[in-house]
Amino acid sequence: MEGNKTCSLGEHSPTNGILAPHLPRFARSWPRIGESLLTHIIIVGGGLTGLFASIVAADRGAKVTTVFKGRGGLSLSHGCIDVLDRSSPSRSITLLPDHHPYQLTGKANLKDAISKFRDLMLHAEYPFSGKLSKSMSFLTALGSVKRTSFTPPGIARGDLNSGKSIVLGHFSGFRDFYPWMIQKRSTKAGVRIAKVIDLPLLEPPDRRDAYSTDYALLFEDSEWREEIIRMWRPLLPGVRRLGLPAVLGVRNHCEIHEEIEDSLGIEIFEIPTLPPSVPGLRIERILLRQAQALGVKIIEGVGVIGRIDGRSRGKRVAGVVLHSTGRTIQLDADVVLLATGGMLNGGLVAQQDHRIRESVFDLPVLHPANRSDWVGLSLFHRQAYASAGIFVNSRMQPLGLDEKPMFKNLYAAGGLLAGSDRSLEGSRQGIDLATAYCAVNEALG
Numbered sequence: 494m495e496g497n498k499t500c501s502l503g504e505h506s507p508t509n510g511i512l513a514p515h516l517p518r519f520a521r522s523w524p525r526i527g528e529s530l531l532t533h534i535i536i537v538g539g540g541l542t543g544l545f546a547s548i549v550a551a552d553r554g555a556k557v558t559t560v561f562k563g564r565g566g567l568s569l570s571h572g573c574i575d576v577l578d579r580s581s582p583s584r585s586i587t588l589l590p591d592h593h594p595y596q597l598t599g600k601a602n603l604k605d606a607i608s609k610f611r612d613l614m615l616h617a618e619y620p621f622s623g624k625l626s627k628s629m630s631f632l633t634a635l636g637s638v639k640r641t642s643f644t645p646p647g648i649a650r651g652d653l654n655s656g657k658s659i660v661l662g663h664f665s666g667f668r669d670f671y672p673w674m675i676q677k678r679s680t681k682a683g684v685r686i687a688k689v690i691d692l693p694l695l696e697p698p699d700r701r702d703a704y705s706t707d708y709a710l711l712f713e714d715s716e717w718r719e720e721i722i723r724m725w726r727p728l729l730p731g732v733r734r735l736g737l738p739a740v741l742g743v744r745n746h747c748e749i750h751e752e753i754e755d756s757l758g759i760e761i762f763e764i765p766t767l768p769p770s771v772p773g774l775r776i777e778r779i780l781l782r783q784a785q786a787l788g789v790k791i792i793e794g795v796g797v798i799g800r801i802d803g804r805s806r807g808k809r810v811a812g813v814v815l816h817s818t819g820r821t822i823q824l825d826a827d828v829v830l831l832a833t834g835g836m837l838n839g840g841l842v843a844q845q846d847h848r849i850r851e852s853v854f855d856l857p858v859l860h861p862a863n864r865s866d867w868v869g870l871s872l873f874h875r876q877a878y879a880s881a882g883i884f885v886n887s888r889m890q891p892l893g894l895d896e897k898p899m900f901k902n903l904y905a906a907g908g909l910l911a912g913s914d915r916s917l918e919g920s921r922q923g924i925d926l927a928t929a930y931c932a933v934n935e936a937l938g
């Protein structure tokens with residue numbers, strides 16, 4: 494652990510057999526006659542990490558309960574899989590420091606996790622393309638150029654490495670998508686956008702600005718699509734590749750994308766918009782449906798705190814306590830996996846006393862000791878708070894101050910982990926998938 498950082502261990506820390514006052518002491522309950530003997534894994538978190546882990550665990554035959562108090566961050570993401578912002582992520586991963594999540598999971602887990610994720614998406618007719626060995630680049634809604642590793646069909650068509658000339662479409666009234674700004678700013682990044690064309694739409698919401706989800710729903714309607722294709726056709730002579738905000742449907746994106754391309758005879762690509770992000774929502778929808786199809790029990794809208802098994806001197810967790818309005822429920826588990834995200838979504842909570850607290854088991858959190866060191870001077874530079882998190886071993890078990898696993902049956906994955914500034918290094922979704930996959934396989938043996 495680095496020199497200028499400190500592990501904050503709260504007064505309520507469940508170490509050394511001392512149980513936190515807010516963590517009730519309940520003995521683990523063993524299955525009764527007729528009750529399932531499958532391993533019961535409770536996954537806390539409904540983001541990419543938690544939903545993907547739920548599917549991997551259910552696929553492996555575990556009984557899975559997934560609990561979260563709010564939606565995860567998928568609707569805030571661009572809907573691609575960032576592995577590492579380098580031209581060749583697979584080569585650069587080997588150069589990362591030892592405590593980096595990718596070094597802990599190993600490359601094999603990353604590869605297998607991505608392959609599992611791509612299979613899931615393919616099965617839902619939302620195939621991802623890309624390579625670990627070579628990044629692709631796409632335009633963002635702010636006109637910058639972003640590298641990523643795996644993309645859905647609409648975004649893949651916009652790969653800037655292809656060199657084909659680009660025209661952007663403008664939907665009047667659409668919030669937060671300004672093609673002229675993209676054109677101007679992308680020039681600085683060496684991308685030439687030939688022109689911007691105004692594209693009319695039928696029935697945009699007229700009493701307020703339209704959001705990406707409004708248009709995504711309209712694009713699902715085949716008669717509406719037919720009409721706009723008819724209106725757009727005469728406006729696009731000579732255009733070979735057209736960039737649109739990423740709103741081409743939520744449920745049937747591939748069908749819609751293909752139909753518009755075929756009807757207009759040009760390549761169409763999507764540019765991920767500011768939130769709500771439709772490509773992120775597509776992934777969330779597919780994962781939720783797949784988890785439900787595999788029998789995962791999903792409990793949404795409840796905060797969770799951990800329970801420790803009092804009979805085994807704090808070395809096992811017993812399950813969790815769910816807090817919803819007016820009542821609490823105890824759930825027993827053989828394994829608990831924390832996929833609660835980092836500072837942004839409630840997994841880590843910054844406190845008045847300059848401590849960052851882990852919200853479920855009050856695990857030790859590694860963060861800079863001095864609060865003034867948490868943030869960098871510029872938004873676009875390294876932010877120390879972003880690397881704050883839980884330290885785990887290569888099995889994804891949270892470590893105590895003695896660097897030993899705190900509980901035999903507790904695992905953590907995703908945005909909650911320390912050891913990387915995922916935003917700065919462009920590794921968010923790769924870390925989520927690799928660590929979720931590794932944690933589930935280690936937990937289920």
Ligand SMILES: Cc1cc2nc3c(=O)[nH]c(=O)nc-3n(C[C@H](O)[C@H](O)[C@H](O)COP(=O)(O)OP(=O)(O)OC[C@H]3O[C@@H](n4cnc5c(N)ncnc54)[C@H](O)[C@@H]3O)c2cc1C
Pocket residue numbers: 537538539540541542543560561562563564565566567569570571572795796797798832833834835837838839840852853906907908909921922925
């Ligand atoms: C504010 C914000 C900004 C973001 N910006 C970007 C961006 O610019 N680009 C990008 O690609 N991605 C962005 N994301 C997405 C984010 O990076 C992903 O969420 C990330 O990959 C982490 O995924 P995760 O599944 O580990 O956690 P999250 O997606 O954060 O999900 C955490 C889950 O845990 C639940 N949870 C937390 N604590 C508890 C508790 N005590 N009890 C019960 N449930 C709990 C939450 O309700 C949530 O469901 C952003 C997310 C947020 C929240």
